[in-house]
Amino acid sequence: MASNAITWSANRDAPISNSGKMSLTLDGISITDQDGAFRWSTAPLKASVSALQLTEMGNLLLLDQFNVTLWESFRYPTDTIVIGQNLPLGLLLSSAVSSGDLSTGNYRLAVSASDALLQWQNLTYWKLSMYTKAYTNSNYAVEYMAINQTGLYLFGHNGSVVVIQVNLSPSEFRIAKLDYSGQFNVFSGSSLKREFVGPDDKCQIPFICGRLGLCSDDAASNPICSCPPNFHVISNSADCVPSDGSYSLSVSCSSTDNNSGSNTSLVSYSRLGYGIDYFANDFTMPVKSGVNLSVCEDLCLADCSCLGVFFENSSGSCFVLQNELGSVMSTTGSDGDRLGFIKTLVGSSPTNGNNNFNGQALRFPIVGLVLLPFTGFFLLVALGFFWWRRSRISKTGKVKLSYPTSPSSGELDSFSIPGLPVRFEYTELKDATDNFNTQIGSGGFGAVYKGTLPDKSLVAVKKITNLGIQGMKDFCTEIAIIGNIHHVNLVKLRGFCAQGRERLLVYEYMNRGSLDRTLFGNGPVLEWQERVEIALGTARGLAYLHSGCQQKIIHCDVKPENILLHDQFQAKISDFGLSKLLGPEQSGLFTTMRGTRGYLAPEWLTSSAISDKTDVYSFGMVLLEIVSGRKNCSIRTQSHSIDDDTSGGGYSSSSSGPPQLVYFPLFALEMHEQGKYLEVADLRLEGRVTSEEVEKLVRVALCCVHEEPALRPNMVSVVGMLECEIPVGQPRLESLNFLRFYGRRFTEASTIEENDGQDDFMLYPRANASVSSKMSGSPTSFSYISSQQVSGPR
Template sequence: MGSFLFFLTSFFFYPLISGISFSEFVYPNFTASYLQFVDDSGAFLFSPNGAFKASIYNPEGQQTNFYLCIIHVASNAIIWSANRNDPISKSGKMDLTREGISIFDENGNLKWSTLKLQEAVYALQLTEMGNLVLLDQSNASIWESFHHPTDTIVLGQHLHAGAMLSNAVSGYNLSTGDYKFMITSSDALLLWRGQIYWKLSMDTQAYMNSNYVVNYMAINKTGLYLFGGNGSVVVTQVSLSLSNFRIAKLDLSGQFTVLSLSGNDLKKEFLGPVDSCRIPSICGTAGLCTADSTTNTPVCSCPAGFSAASNSKGGCLPSDASHSLPVACDSTNNGSQLNSSVESYLRLGYGMNYFSLLFSEPRYDVDLSACQNLCSGDCSCLGIFYDSASAHCYVLESELGSIISSNTLGNDLLGYIKVLVGQRRRSSTGSPGNQRKGFPVVALVLLPFTGFSLLVVLGLLWWRRSNIIMLREIKLGQPNSLSLEDLEAFNILGLPQRFYYEDLKAATDNFKNRIGSGGFGTVYKGILPDKTMVAVKKITNLGIQGKNEFFTEVAIIGNIHHVNLVKLRGFCAQGQQRLLVYEYMNRGSLDRTLFGNGPVLEWQERFDIALGTARGLAYLHSGREQKIIHCDVKPENILLQDHFQAKISDFGLSKLLNPEQSSLFTTMRGTRGYLAPEWLTNSAISEKTDVYSFGMVLLELVSGRKNCSVPSQSRSVVGSNSGGGNSSSSSGSGLVYFPLFALEMHEQGRYLELADPRLESRVTSEEVEKLVRVALCCVHEEPALRPNMVTVVGMLEGGIPLTQPRMESLNFLRFYGRRFTEASMIEEQDKQSNIMPHQHAVTATSITGSFTGFSYISSQQISGPR
């Protein structure tokens, strides 16, 4: 009887107490509405930690659209919504039954439900991570909101390959918008109405660790990751500052953002694409987007020949009211409008770009007329872009987005928008536009003459442009530089921007400001017309047989994008001139900073440089389909930007050496410092050769001095830090082969002896040990024992345990150390005896016998320019 009374009491009074919010669980036969929980802003369920709440919510306080939402309490950010495409009023309700969750409007019409479940529902749980979960009798999950993402994911949530996020229409209308963020088996993409406009792999902050198939994307306290190997392998990562709470969101505008909690606000940490003008419809159909130079915000206008549309969608329409923009055909529209209309093209002019050109496969080897013919009559084509330098034709299909205004483009890319001539265009009020009566009859007479005239004009323009180019090159004494071979070379896909020689000559003030030199040529500082600083590399002694080979190599290098690799902005191939244009690195090369007399590099800066260099090499070795071996890793080829961000230069350039120079790479028996033992034995050169060189660079970062040099008294390692102990790596004169000294100090556990004395006490033994152990593993004599660069990155980051160096594979350093000491002593004796340099070289060779590992050819002679 008591149980029955308790049941009746609970049954009748449940509605009276249901206005009280619950923690973690609610159970079937539960109902919630906004009015029922109005005092708590519609929240009926909180996570145990109070970080999240489930609520019948009206975004931005409006009173028409109410949704079942999961909300992050501190920031008030919506991380999930159930009925995003079917809002209810404040009188609508949510029911929890044993069949699942259902949402009804005020009239009792079903708007959304969890559909049919495999098991009966026992409870509804809101977890501490913000996951809304339906549990069965055994507490097993039978449905989760994490498996049905909307526009956001949070820590602990996986976005699996094939799944996607969709943006909301507005802040108060959560309906699915036109933008999608999708995970594929190899990348993360942004799409607008099926067209790609951004890839994670192209972002400068993204680092590719491996070529595994992507299983899912996740965010955690350290960054954003694409995982493969069932979660055991990081395929791509974006490292961010440490944060206890962050979300990844596809925002209203179509940008993919990662945000972290700062106080009660979410601050943007990562943005893709960074250039908002690359968002397809940022300025509406045919709108012109220009990035504000100070705020980097988009400024919308209309191209010449267009005016602002007066409808609610915005964008631009042809200024001539007799012209209208076609609608691309699809399954419901077969393009009948084109069959009854005359097509024409409105020219956009130079300096224009379009979001899809980076992701579209162009048509090759066509002229402008043929490019337009590809679009004419095709009901899915809405415009074209034509690159006159490469004879590439890009077709704009399906949907027409915004046009990008770019001051970095040359005069090679020209855009055209298809219009229908004679179509009646209605204004926003529905009244007819100004239509020319009788036009179709006149058109039948005039169009043949107009078309012929247009072809003549285009032919004259092409002839005039060709002659201008030829005249410009004749002025340089290169009248035959615009050859058929040049034109054929431009058919190679992916070439970066082409510069003219005289433009680079002007940018570098006639090549006066020299900032580096090496085996590939000389580097000059330049300033482009848009005030961008660049490094212009004049390549000498070009070795590849044909220009097509040069263009192919440039295309490969130009399409390598990584935050720790110097970016190739463009090239020049004019007559016999070959120049490469790189981004300018304002802090110069590592050797100048590390070994110079300027401010000392602090330990954290050295570690960041080591990690950045390792990431860059890992990307070259395994982050691309085509592996690239640098062959000349050393401080001179590691450049520094603001905050000492490291970027590797001269990757991929070894193929540009002439036969005489390339022989240095195949027969050189070592340069003091960086070349691996396999160079001495004519063994196969692999990516492990770069690993060895990186290990040597790591030791120099630790000590702040060259591995093969005589330390000054003020910075001598031996004597100043050794505590009087003897070492076979040194002699009485203080000569030190530092890699051997590092090996000996590692054996004795005396790591602080190896640190740059200028750091004084600002580094710990554990910090030095970490870099020294990684370095010694990298310089193992047998390439197979060296770790790959992905593993090196893992050890530096802490995700992979440090391994112990193999002593048996490091004994060769003792031999190197003895030879270095002998050769250095002879060099000092020769100086005192005034022996001529050529005599000195002979003497040194006779001492070292068959071992020529310390040939007196400097590393500068085989390095690429900086």
């Protein structure tokens, strides 16, 4: 049945002319342009290719001599899937730019553990479960999406359970396509008759009316685009800008353009008015609740990526618009309670060719002739002064920022910046550590030793190994960044050493060690208030990294090993800002994800953008461990008692039931649903903690581990919830169903292969695992690896 529909493209972002050439070799398919230049090829294969086959389903196969499939196009979808093709967790459909340009566009369809999502700029704007005629079963996690002769489905439990179902008229030919317009369509028959579309309301499409365009529906459900009050359309564009020419739209600091709005004294807000809402507001959590409009505006003012806010009067909720502005839409009913404000800059950009110079430009030559000799003289004097200063500084070794060209180069020996951490000589640190005699920790970067400086102060000296050339270049930059960061809940960098091949970092000494040793060790049990203070201190440190620094820092490896404790159990975060130090020798560990498995957010798997919400997820997992007093993968008896043999931090149960491995985040979710919060708490605290106290931390933790990053609170809000300044959020169960999937996978895999005493379980399918392997629940779908193998420095 010929439909002439394009369902797959090999090199959509590097098109070639009709004169290009496709070749089939023993190594696979390769494409060259008319000049013979290489443009695309299949990935390296496990065996030589014997045949190329196009199946009746539309799957392009490469086969070996035994007809075993080496490669197939179904595993590399573009914007379309067909009958017989699955779209599993971790793969995406990406729209084209236009009907005539198949390059990757701005819209994508992602399959999560609970739904199928349409996204723009990493913001969700539609879910399959929103379709009114869809059947849903929230008891199982989604594993893949597929279409067949009877409809559109999301399957779980190895394909045996339907999680979401959309029934359609029977058809032998059907395709599902993410259109360049941002709508997800299902077509059937050779004529490609459209039988399903989402969203059906085009005003829900993020960029339907351009930047800040106001979308409203007419009786025929066709979008009508205009501009909000106080805005007008730019000529030759669909974008809307302030009508008052003395104001211009702010530019996000994430843009490649210069952000002229960095001077907060020049920032203002243009009001959109009631009855206007933003597409993403119903899919994101407010950054603050129970505040007034002034606080909401101040939050945006302090964030250079914020381009506007929506304030909900009834709840005092503040929603922020970040990085990129889409269209806005007319609303009715309760949504009209939100009031939007767009950040603008006082002072417009030049719009005409003469730049308002008028006749003044004509007088420039005369003025220039007078001033030019004086200007040139002062420039020569200034250049001479800087040349003299630079030569003198180079001789004294105070400021010399040259990078090494080889690992053995000593060009960094003279690196020093006044006001930043002290630069130590290698012999000084060797003496301070008694020739690196007392090792107190180790990690992916090397070992950590206890030392005593001449002033009798204790330090922890991290001896970094295997940096590689790029790591050495990044070393100075990282020193400059983290050396200027000071917060009571961040471990202070006291100094460094860059001498020859040696690279060492000197930190303040934390006398109580890392949180994992205190929490999971055999020492005295942490009391509840001590746990709360540790959680609060960690949250404050992360909030500072995310929003208190001049440059946002994402830790990417939040875990108990990287939370150090000082006197009175004061928590301090370590190893922030060091991810760039990894050299090529270690980079293979982080090909698809970075951090420690067991604390990794789901977006690592779906190749979504990594943001500060990734740290929020890891903090939520750590918070569950703080509440329970043991690791998130433990042994449970029938009485729910825990005994984690791998950590020593558990406690024996006197009940008789057979022990079984349990994925604790799922257990915490189930106890939350049943209201049995004391079952989640460390049983060693029996009688010394109330259900209400445990409920608060469990709810905060579950909000932090929402599958969708936009639903997680930011760390500033987490601090507010822990300090009781804002109401504790209510976890959204539909965004936590993925925990059931991970829990079942953990239980199934753990019955086949022992843990071998390692710390962390990898609960995500490997990036290079086959789709059938992922769906079958085979033990090869999972990787068991210790935290020390993949984590950063301790």
